[in-house]
Amino acid sequence: MKTILLDGVSVELLPSEPKLPEWIGQTEPLHQLLACWMDGLDDTDPPLSPRITGVPGVGKTTLAMAGARVRNQLCWVQQCTSDTRPEDLVITPVLGDSGKILYRASPLLSAVVEGGVCVLDEGNRMSEKAWASLAALLDHRRCVDSVTAGVRIQAHPGFRICVTMNEDGSTFDLPDYVVSRLQPRIEIGFPAQGEEDRILAHHAPRAPEALRAMCVAYLQEAHGLDLPFSVRDGINLVRLSTRLAASGGQNPLETFPEAVRRVLGADALDLGSLHRRRPAPTRTDSDEYFFDPDEEDLRG
Ligand SMILES: Nc1ncnc2c1ncn2[C@@H]1O[C@H](COP(=O)(O)OP(=O)(O)OP(=O)(O)O)[C@@H](O)[C@H]1O
Ligand SMILES: [Mg+2]
Numbered sequence: 001m002k003t004i005l006l007d008g009v010s011v012e013l014l015p016s017e018p019k020l021p022e023w024i025g026q027t028e029p030l031h032q033l034l035a036c037w038m039d040g041l042d043d044t045d046p047p048l049s050p051r052i053t054g055v056p057g058v059g060k061t062t063l064a065m066a067g068a069r070v071r072n073q074l075c076w077v078q079q080c081t082s083d084t085r086p087e088d089l090v091i092t093p094v095l096g097d098s099g100k101i102l103y104r105a106s107p108l109l110s111a112v113v114e115g116g117v118c119v120l121d122e123g124n125r126m127s128e129k130a131w132a133s134l135a136a137l138l139d140h141r142r143c144v145d146s147v148t149a150g151v152r153i154q155a156h157p158g159f160r161i162c163v164t165m166n167e168d169g170s171t172f173d174l175p176d177y178v179v180s181r182l183q184p185r186i187e188i189g190f191p192a193q194g195e196e197d198r199i200l201a202h203h204a205p206r207a208p209e210a211l212r213a214m215c216v217a218y219l220q221e222a223h224g225l226d227l228p229f230s231v232r233d234g235i236n237l238v239r240l241s242t243r244l245a246a247s248g249g250q251n252p253l254e255t256f257p258e259a260v261r262r263v264l265g266a267d268a269l270d271l272g273s274l275h276r277r278r279p280a281p282t283r284t285d286s287d288e289y290f291f292d293p294d295e296e297d298l299r300g
Contacts, residue, residue, distance in 0.1 A: 004113060007151040011091060011103045013110040016074035023059075023066035024202055025195025032186045033067040037117075037160045049138050049181060051123065051163045054188035057232030060164040063188060064119040073158065074116035076107035080126040082172075086133035090153075091146040103149050108161075112137070112144060115158030123163035123182075124172055131178045137161075138181035162186075190223040191231065199231055204238040211241055211252040218260070218271075225275040229264060236263045 002013045023030050029052070036048035052060045061077070068075035078089065090109050096102040111118035120126075137144040142155040163182050174182075191199060193216055200212045215238050222229040240259040245252035260268050267274050 006113075006146075006149065006153055009103060009149045009151055011105050011109075011149065013105045013113060014076065014107055016076050016110070016114070016116055017065065020065045020069035020075055021062045022069070022202070023063055024199045025191045026059075026188065029063055029186050029188050030067065030070070032184070033063060033162065034070060036162070036184070036186075037067065037071060044140070046140050046142060047160055048183060049161045049163070050184050050186050051165050051179075051182040052186045052188060053165050055228045055230055056166055057230030058188045058190065059231055060166075060188055061119065061121055063186075064117075064121075064162050064164055067162070068117035068119075068160075071117070071160075073160065074111070074114060075119065076111040076116060077119045077121050078107040079121050080123050080130075082125055082127060084126045084130045086130050087146070087148050089130060089133060090144055091149045091151075093148055109144065109146075109153065111161070112153060112155045112159050115156030116160075118159070118161045120161065120163040122166055124165045124174055127172060128175055128178070131174065135177065135181065138178075190219075193220050196220065196231065196234065200234055200238050203235045204242065207238045207242050208252055211238060211256065214253055214256055215241075218256075221271050225271055227271060227275060227278070229268070233264060 001015070003010055004013060005011075033050060033052070036050045038047065040046055052064055054060050065075050065077070089106050091103050091105055093101045094104050105113065108118045108120065110116070123131075134144065136142075137155065138161070142159070143152055144155075145152050190196075196219055197212055197216045200207065200215060204212070215234050218237075219229060219231075219234045237256065237259045240263060241252045241255045244250070244255035244258055248255070257269060267277075
């Protein structure tokens with residue numbers, strides 16, 4: 001593990017992600033991400049820190065890491081949870097072998113120091129208190145304070161950051177001063193038919209073409225009905241069908257319905273009826289982020 005000195009305090013950095021994924025299809029979100037991370041004209045033009053949104057399994061984390069890969073940068077992923085404390089985002093004390101206290105950098109701080117990319121993964125699972133500690137890092141100041149080690153760290157010029165966010169209900173609504181620093185929003189939608197087929201071929205290369213075609217047709221129908229079945233579900237379906245077929249000596253096209261039942265549940269065998277029984281849509285996170293200020297009084 002690499003150790004550096006920050007204002008005379010010795011801090012261990014974490015290693016970066018060993019392998020970065022390739023992004024397949026949908027060029028627009030990747031183009032937007034790379035535009036956000038382009039070098040500015042000078043210090044008054046810092047890079048943007050976008051938030052990547054979309055339904056679970058649509059490729060948010062993959063896009064963020066693939067952006068680092070295209071830029072040929074090292075990448076660290078900081079997993080955000082409701083338990084993440086401000087110090088977890090910067091420096092935490094750990095007990096060394098000799099019983100001495102050592103300081104360990106977070107994935108975020110490792111990227112800040114090394115000039116890499118940090119993906120704050122599932123950012124809106126994190127509390128406002130944790131977000132507040134990042135305000136200066138996310139604006140033109142580009143620095144972060146460690147209360148634990150008593151140091152202020154200025155970001156390397158190469159440092160880039162983005163946040164991925166789920167749109168399910170298990171998340172915090174971020175305060176406006178945080179959202180205004182996480183701009184722009186990059187929305188990932190479902191891939192088109194050919195793109196989805198290429199993604200499945202990449203992740204399940206042993207699956208027969210006819211099985212992939214069956215799975216893509218199924219996913220495309222689900223996307224058309226606005227059901228939240230994602231690329232990740234497709235990869236799981238193809239992998240399970242192939243395995244069930246191999247272990248039972250069957251054709252994988254025959255095992256596909258069984259895979260749907262086991263991965264997505266029996267209801268998912270009839271997409272039309274699942275769509276009809278779906279509850280009415282609720283407010284999306286975009287409604288939360290961009291509410292009409294005139295309505296604020298009504299929100300209490
Ligand atoms: N465009 C793509 N190119 C390559 N792989 C993809 C693409 N989209 C999705 N995948 C694959 O689909 C799976 C799910 O993607 P990922 O984990 O990035 O989704 P996510 O949106 O971050 O999900 P969650 O909200 O649950 O964190 C991964 O195996 C990923 O590699
Ligand atoms: Mg993710």
